[in-house]
Amino acid sequence: MALLEIEDLVVYFDIIRGQVQAVDGISFSLNRGETLGLVGESGCGKTTAAFAITRLLPSNGNILGGKITFDGKVLAGSEEELSLSKRKRRKYVDSVMRDVRWDEVSMIFQSAMNAFNPVYKVGDQIAEAIRAHEDVSKEEAKRKVIELYRLVGLDVDRIDGYPHEYSGGMRQRAMIAMALACNPKLIIADEPTTALDVIMQDRVLAEMRDIQRKMGMAMIIITHDISVVAEVAEKIAIMYAGKLLEYGDITSIFERPSNPYTIGLMASFPSIKGERKALFSIPGSPPDLSNPPSGCRFHPRCRYAKSLCKEKEPEAFEVEPDHFSKCHFALDIFNGQMSEVS
């Protein structure tokens, strides 16, 4: 059984003018110890998907459909939850998630800046998190914090520092230490390295990967930079405008991308092998999700788009085992038989 199973998840935000269709029917799964890269441009619903899994959506965000199962436990969409009124649901969700958050699933937030309480020492906050979930003495918790500092490459002398005394990069590492504190089965890392410079990014990612392998946990790395996940993930999910456009085995997808959006993303970031070439950028920008385009949501920006793409949303097509693409022309692209429409 997969560790995490997301089936047809739908998350909309209520806004004054209607609804933002931030996540609109995504499905993926993750086995124990596996890493998945969730990749897409800004505003495509990546963080919303992560907040749905951890049930930390803001109050105007609603899970309107689908099911999330983690380690046999239904975190969203259980019959029991669906039978409750909205007010009772909140309490129910809190009780389900109490035992799951931090111990089983932890999250590295996109803005590490706000993750720590400014009035408490960073080391104490991590120790508190440990003590809230494990029956250990203050001294033991402190010893564990020291271990974690070493693990993530933080200077142990800074343990008694306050969040404002840490640089952005240090806070990011402290956040990673916090996420590791309770040996979770799954870590969701939302843009874990964007606050860091490029050299540091590589180092922190490699270290996270090492720690993850040692501890045998699964990880979801969220990023807009497809090259970041190339060396750390087994699976990749390409998200655009609330939909997963391509999903599956990373080698297969990197070698034979079969969705125009993935091809665009791959051309937009420096090659992993470091070849120097002019970078391409996908024309236009992601749509307003309170009024998304008809048919395939990528069609207005797609250089292969035909009239069918405007009219009908494509189904997920399995172009080869463990490799799915939501594009009417997935197979043609896979077989290299698609020509651009100008």
Ligand SMILES: Nc1ncnc2c1ncn2[C@@H]1O[C@H](COP(=O)(O)OP(=O)(O)OP(=O)(O)O)[C@@H](O)[C@H]1O
């Ligand atoms: N609280 C909210 N209320 C209304 N709309 C929201 C809210 N939070 C996010 N959205 C909208 O939902 C969509 C998805 O946002 P989300 O933050 O999940 O994107 P993302 O892929 O994580 O982007 P980024 O790469 O910039 O972090 C966007 O259109 C965003 O404006």
Ligand SMILES: [Mg+2]
């Ligand atoms: Mg985000």
